[in-house]
C-alpha cells in the first residue's frame with residue numbers, strides 16, 4: 001500500500017459472510033476505523049492498491065462491531081461478484097473515515113418519520129433505528145421495505161424487537177413486488193411503494209397522515225423508486241431536504257438511474 005492510500009485506507013479482516021438467500025448477503029468486517037454516525041457509509045476495496053472502490057452503508061449501530069455490510073450480488077457487477085467470494089480471515093481494505101450526510105442530524109424535526117427502502121437500502125435504516133436518536137425525536141416511525149420476494153425480507157429479529165418495544169409507535173410495512181403472496185404471508189403486500197402511497201393504502205394501514213406538516217421522509221436504494229416516490233411526495237407539498245434549504249425528503253441513491261431495477 002503506498003503512503004497516499006495508507007492515509008485513507010486501512011487493512012481490515014473478514015469475520016463472516018452470511019447468505020440470507022442466493023445473491024443477498026451480509027459481510028461482517030473487523031477494522032480499526034474512525035467512529036461513524038448511523039446512516040453513513042464507507043468505501044471498501046479488495047486489492048492493496050485500492051484502485052476499485054465501492055461505497056457500502058453500515059448496518060450495525062456505531063456502538064457495535066464487527067461492521068455489517070448488507071449487499072446484493074448485482075448481475076455482472078464487478079465488485080459485488082468478488083465480495084460474495086470472501087471468506088473469514090480474508091483481507092479487505094476499508095476507508096478510515098466514514099462518509100455521508102444521510103444521517104438523522106440532517107433531518108429536521110417532525111411528528112412522524114417515514115423510512116422507505118428498496119432491497120439492501122434497508123440496511124442503513126437498521127443502523128439508524130438501532131440508535132436512540134430516532135426514538136427520542138419522532139413520535140411515530142414507519143419502516144417500509146420493498147423487495148422482490150419474501151426471502152429478501154431479512155433482519156426480522158430487529159423488526160420484531162422494535163414491534164415489541166414500541167407497539168404504539170413503530171409500523172412495519174413490507175412490500176413484495178415480484179410474488180403472489182399466500183395467505184400465510186400476512187402483512188406483506190404485492191404492490192409498489194408508489195402505488196401504496198398514491199392509493200392512500202399506506203396512510204390507511206398505519207392510520208397516519210403523510211404531509212409536510214406532520215412528516216419527514218428518508219428514501220434509500222433503487223434510484224427509480226426514489227425518483228418516482230419523490231415526485232409523489234412533492235405533489236403533497238414536501239420538498240427535498242438541502243443543507244441550506246430544509247425540506248422533508250432526504251435521499252440516498254445507491255446507483256445512478258438506468259434500466260436496472262433490482263436493488
Ligand SMILES: Cc1cc2nc3c(=O)[nH]c(=O)nc-3n(C[C@H](O)[C@H](O)[C@H](O)COP(=O)(O)OP(=O)(O)OC[C@H]3O[C@@H](n4cnc5c(N)ncnc54)[C@H](O)[C@@H]3O)c2cc1C
Pocket residue numbers: 041054055056057058069070071072074076077078079080081100120121123252253254255256258260261262263
Ligand atoms: C452512498 C452509497 C451507499 C451504498 N451502500 C450499499 C449497500 O449498503 N449495499 C449495497 O448492496 N449496495 C450499496 N451501494 C451500491 C454499491 O456501492 C455498488 O454500486 C453495488 O454493490 C454494485 O457494485 P458492482 O461493482 O457489483 O456493480 P458495477 O459493476 O459497479 O455496476 C453494474 C451496474 O449495476 C448498477 N447497480 C449498482 N448497484 C446496483 C444494485 N444494487 N442493483 C441493481 N443494479 C445496480 C450500476 O448502475 C451499474 O450500471 C451503495 C452506493 C452508494 C452510492
